[in-house]
Amino acid sequence: GGAVGAAARRTWRGSEGSSQQRPCVVTPPGHAPFRPPANRRAGTPRAARLSGGHSQSPRAGRRSGPASANRKRHKQSRPRPLPQAAQSARTQTRGAPQSPSPEPAVRGEGAGPAAALASSAGQWRGKRTPGGHAPEGPGANRRRHKQAAAARPRGGGGALPARHAGSRSLEALSLAAGGTGAAAAAAAAAGRPQPPPEGRRATLASALELEGTVLREGRLTQFVANNLERRIRLSGAPRGEQPGPGPGPGAGAGASSIPAIDPGALQDVVALAGQVAAQVDELLRAVHCGLQALTALSVGCIQTYRDGVESLGEAADLSIRAMYALVARCEELDRAMQPVPALAKRIRDMKGTLERLEGLCK
Amino acid sequence: PPEQEMAKPPAPLTDKFTESMYVLANEPSVALYRLQEHVRRSLPELAQHKSDMQSWEEQSQGAIYTVEYACSAIKNMTDSSVYFKSIDSLLKHAIAMKDQLNAAQGRSTVAPQAKNPPASS
Numbered sequence: 001g002g003a004v005g006a007a008a009r010r011t012w013r014g015s016e017g018s019s020q021q022r023p024c025v026v027t028p029p030g031h032a033p034f035r036p037p038a039n040r041r042a043g044t045p046r047a048a049r050l051s052g053g054h055s056q057s058p059r060a061g062r063r064s065g066p067a068s069a070n071r072k073r074h075k076q077s078r079p080r081p082l083p084q085a086a087q088s089a090r091t092q093t094r095g096a097p098q099s100p101s102p103e104p105a106v107r108g109e110g111a112g113p114a115a116a117l118a119s120s121a122g123q124w125r126g127k128r129t130p131g132g133h134a135p136e137g138p139g140a141n142r143r144r145h146k147q148a149a150a151a152r153p154r155g156g157g158g159a160l161p162a163r164h165a166g167s168r169s170l171e172a173l174s175l176a177a178g179g180t181g182a183a184a185a186a187a188a189a190a191g192r193p194q195p196p197p198e199g200r201r202a203t204l205a206s207a208l209e210l211e212g213t214v215l216r217e218g219r220l221t222q223f224v225a226n227n228l229e230r231r232i233r234l235s236g237a238p239r240g241e242q243p244g245p246g247p248g249p250g251a252g253a254g255a256s257s258i259p260a261i262d263p264g265a266l267q268d269v270v271a272l273a274g275q276v277a278a279q280v281d282e283l284l285r286a287v288h289c290g291l292q293a294l295t296a297l298s299v300g301c302i303q304t305y306r307d308g309v310e311s312l313g314e315a316a317d318l319s320i321r322a323m324y325a326l327v328a329r330c331e332e333l334d335r336a337m338q339p340v341p342a343l344a345k346r347i348r349d350m351k352g353t354l355e356r357l358e359g360l361c362k
Numbered sequence: 363p364p365e366q367e368m369a370k371p372p373a374p375l376t377d378k379f380t381e382s383m384y385v386l387a388n389e390p391s392v393a394l395y396r397l398q399e400h401v402r403r404s405l406p407e408l409a410q411h412k413s414d415m416q417s418w419e420e421q422s423q424g425a426i427y428t429v430e431y432a433c434s435a436i437k438n439m440t441d442s443s444v445y446f447k448s449i450d451s452l453l454k455h456a457i458a459m460k461d462q463l464n465a466a467q468g469r470s471t472v473a474p475q476a477k478n479p480p481a482s483s
Contacts, residue, residue, distance in 0.1 A: 235364030280379075287387050298394040305401040308408050315415035322422030329429040336436040343443050350450045357453060360460040 229261060 208214045212225035225231065 232364075283383070287383070291387075291390055294391060294394050298397055301398045301401050305405060308405055308412070312408050312412040312415070315412045315419065319415045319419040319422065322419045322426065326422050326426045326429065329426050329433065333429050333433045333436065336433050336440070339440050339443075340436060343439065343446070346443070346446060346450065350446060350453060353450065353453045353457060357457045357460060360457065360464065 232261070 208223055211231075212223055215222040215224075
């Protein structure tokens with residue numbers, strides 16, 4: 001179920017390209033045994049477990065040769081559940097050698113989702129085969145895994161996949177699953193979408209690479225899903241079904257589940273998303289203006305407070321100065337008071353003398 | 363299920379966005395409100411204290427002038443001690459003269475007329 005979700009979440013690039021591819025990819029899965037891929041994508045942890053090694057091989061589907069080989073694989077994958085494991089193994093093995101050859105050539109180019117879809121559809125079947133840890137062609141398995149492992153470090157450590165990195169995913173699947181037609185059949189029959197038990201480390205990017213092309217342009221990540229319509233169909237199918245029961249019944253159930261995608265709805269979604277973005281912009285602008293007004297007002301308030309405090313400090317300073325001045329004056333007065341009693345005594349004496357004189361004169 | 367997975371992402375996104383909008387709009391507003399609340403509550407007290415200080419300073423200035431005036435008065439008083447000294451000496455002189463006069467007058471009671479006019483003049 002994660003496939004559809006992932007496709008809906010990421011921005012598509014070149015929808016026209018993917019749309020072109022979708023029809024041609026959808027047709028092969030008319031025998032839709034590719035439920036395993038949908039199940040594999042169901043969860044990121046599962047996808048992570050999916051073995052990043054498989055995601056390494058670039059989608060070489062662009063070449064006509066690999067395309068034909070992929071178509072052959074598609075046909076082979078159909079009868080996988082049937083006891084034609086041997087034949088499928090042989091065909092897979094035959095097809096597998098072709099994939100490595102175009103692989104290096106294609107890896108250099110940014111493989112678009114276009115032709116990769118055709119190969120991817122076929123790869124998925126083969127991808128599950130290693131998961132089935134089948135005892136068939138162990139040598140073939142090891143070869144595929146080695147190629148996938150080799151492809152992985154060459155691809156540039158899956159952390160930041162370049163344009164070409166996205167094309168690695170499904171090719172590696174086919175490589176890894178190449179000679180394990182029997183294993184694939186067994187796994188398909190078991191109907192378990194378990195990722196390969198090798199437990200290769202795969203980042204989210206690598207997991208996404210399995211489902212489409214991942215483009216990183218600076219901070220913008222673009223993802224083009226392959227087999228979008230088919231995944232939608234698969235996701236729409238009832239979940240109770242065991243993944244990969246058989247190409248026939250699964251295909252029939254999935255094909256009739258959903259109608260065709262409505263482009264008008266997509267346009268509406270785009271327009272509405274633009275409106276939402278504009279409104280969010282306005283909201284942020286209004287909040288910004290409001291906060292600016294609030295802070296300006298608060299600045300005025302705090303400046304008033306600061307002025308009040310400063311004037312209070314000044315008043316306190318003046319009052320303390322006055323206090324000290326008063327103390328100084330008082331001290332000066334006290335010093336000036338010292339000769340006064342002597343003076344008073346002299347005045348008293350003079351007054352006595354004057355009274356004596358008055359008495360004399362009378 | 364893909365439908366559930368597809369429905370899940372948009373809801374958490376809007377929730378996170380609204381939560382960040384709440385935080386963005388509320389925290390500064392609450393902080394500024396607390397600031398202005400504190401200012402509003404403490405400014406009147408500060409103004410009261412400031413007026414108190416000003417009144418005390420006025421009183422102090424008055425007291426200073428009073429003390430200054432008193433001090434100048436005392437200084438003048440001490441300056442006047444010279445005059446009191448002269449007054450005192452003059453008084454003593456006057457007393458001495460009066461004594462002499464009285465003594466002369468007493469002596470001249472036997473023959474006072476001859477001495478009195480010259481003593482009185």
